Amino acid sequence: MIQRNAASRPGRSVETRRLGPEEVEAAAAILRAGGLVAIPTETVYGLAADARQGQAVARVFEAKGRPRFNPLIVHVADAEAAFALGRAGEDARRLAAAFWPGPLTLLLPLREGSGLSDLVSAGTGHVGLRVPAHPVAGALLRAVGGPLAAPSANPSGRISATSAEHALAGLGGRIEAVLDGGPCAVGVESSIVALAGHEARLLRPGGVPQEALEAALGRPLARGGGGFAAPGQMASHYAPRGAVRLDATEPRPGERMLGFGPVDGDLTLSPSGDLREAAANLFAALHALDALGGPIAVAPIPDRGLGRAIRDRLARAAAPRPEAKGS
Ligand code: TXA
Ligand code: MG
Numbered sequence: 001m002i003q004r005n006a007a008s009r010p011g012r013s014v015e016t017r018r019l020g021p022e023e024v025e026a027a028a029a030i031l032r033a034g035g036l037v038a039i040p041t042e043t044v045y046g047l048a049a050d051a052r053q054g055q056a057v058a059r060v061f062e063a064k065g066r067p068r069f070n071p072l073i074v075h076v077a078d079a080e081a082a083f084a085l086g087r088a089g090e091d092a093r094r095l096a097a098a099f100w101p102g103p104l105t106l107l108l109p110l111r112e113g114s115g116l117s118d119l120v121s122a123g124t125g126h127v128g129l130r131v132p133a134h135p136v137a138g139a140l141l142r143a144v145g146g147p148l149a150a151p152s153a154n155p156s157g158r159i160s161a162t163s164a165e166h167a168l169a170g171l172g173g174r175i176e177a178v179l180d181g182g183p184c185a186v187g188v189e190s191s192i193v194a195l196a197g198h199e200a201r202l203l204r205p206g207g208v209p210q211e212a213l214e215a216a217l218g219r220p221l222a223r224g225g226g227g228f229a230a231p232g233q234m235a236s237h238y239a240p241r242g243a244v245r246l247d248a249t250e251p252r253p254g255e256r257m258l259g260f261g262p263v264d265g266d267l268t269l270s271p272s273g274d275l276r277e278a279a280a281n282l283f284a285a286l287h288a289l290d291a292l293g294g295p296i297a298v299a300p301i302p303d304r305g306l307g308r309a310i311r312d313r314l315a316r317a318a319a320p321r322p323e324a325k326g327s
Helices: 024-032 054-064 078-082 089-097 133-145 166-173 210-217 276-290 309-318
Strands: 017-019 038-039 044-051 073-075 102-110 126-130 177-179 191-196 199-204 258-260 297-298
Touching: 017 024, 024 038, 024 044, 024 133, 024 177, 038 133, 038 166, 044 054, 044 073, 044 133, 078 089, 078 102, 089 102, 089 191, 089 199, 089 210, 102 297, 126 191, 126 297, 166 276, 191 210, 258 276
Parallel strands: 017 177, 038 177, 073 126, 102 191, 258 297
Antiparallel strands: 038 044, 102 126, 191 199
C-alpha cells in the first residue's frame, strides 16, 4: 500500500511502503540509509531513525511537525547496549533487571563518546533509554545493530498510534515505511524514570505502574519535573479535534461517550473495568471517536495501576490547546 500526503509537504512527498513483520531486514536497510520507519513496540508505534545520524534524526522532527527539538527516547536491544550510552547506578540496574525488555524508559546521564546525534539528548546531558518488549522491535534492533531514536509515531500533539493503520494515517507521505507488527499490547507509552545521584523521579506515568516501580526500587519515587527538562510534558497532547470532558457519568447532548466498567458508551475502554484492557484500547478508541468528530465525554477511570497513565493521557487530551504542541 502506498500513501501520499502531498498537501502537508508540498513537492516533497515520499512514498510510504507498508512492510509486513517478516520484512525486518528491509526496514533495517532503510534505517541504515538514513530513512524513517514507523515501528511497532508493545506500548505505541515509534517513528524510528538511526540515533547516530543527525540528518535522519532531524527528519523525525520535521515529519512529526514537532515545533522544537525535544529530546528523543533511544531504543536498544538490551541493557548492555543501554548502559554503553547512559551511566547506570544501582537503581538503574535494579529497574532494568525487573522491567526490561518492557514499557520503562530510564533517563540516565549521557556517556561521553556515545556516538549519538546531539539532537537525541537536546543538550539535556541525559539520555532516555528503553529496551522494547515487542518481538518485531527486538528483531529490528538486532538487524540494525545500533540505537534507534523514536518518539511516538503521531503528528505532534495528536493521538498516539497503536496500529500500523494509525501510523500510516498520520505520517503517510512523510516517512519511508511503516513496519506492521499488529496492534500494541500495552497501548500507553512507557513510564519514564529519571535517575540522578540518589534520586529516582517518575516523569511520566506509563506502562509499568508506579506501585510496581516502587516495589522494585524499595522506596517511593519523587514526582514532578524536578530539575529535569521534560519539554514534551506539555499540558495539551494526544488531542482529538473535538473537546474532551473527563469523569463524565453520562453524555451531554451532542457528545460521544467513551465508557469504562459500569458506565456504558458509544465505545467502551473495558466493559469489565479491566485497566490493562482499557490501556490497550485507549488510543484506538480516541482515533475512532476523533474520526466521528464532535465533543467526547469520558467515564471515570480509577487513579491506580495503569489507570494513572490512562488518566494522564486523557487529562492532556482534555487540556486547553496552545499553539505549540508536545510530542
Ligand atoms: O513508549 C514510549 O515511550 C514510546 C515508544 C515509541 O517507545 N515513545 C514515546 O516517545 O512516547 P515520545 O517522544 O512521544 O515521548 C518521550 C518523552 C518526551 O516527553 C520527551 O521530552 C521525554 O520523553 N524525554 C526523552 N528524552 C529525554 C531527556 N533526555 N530529557 C528529558 N526528557 C526526555
Ligand atoms: Mg508522544
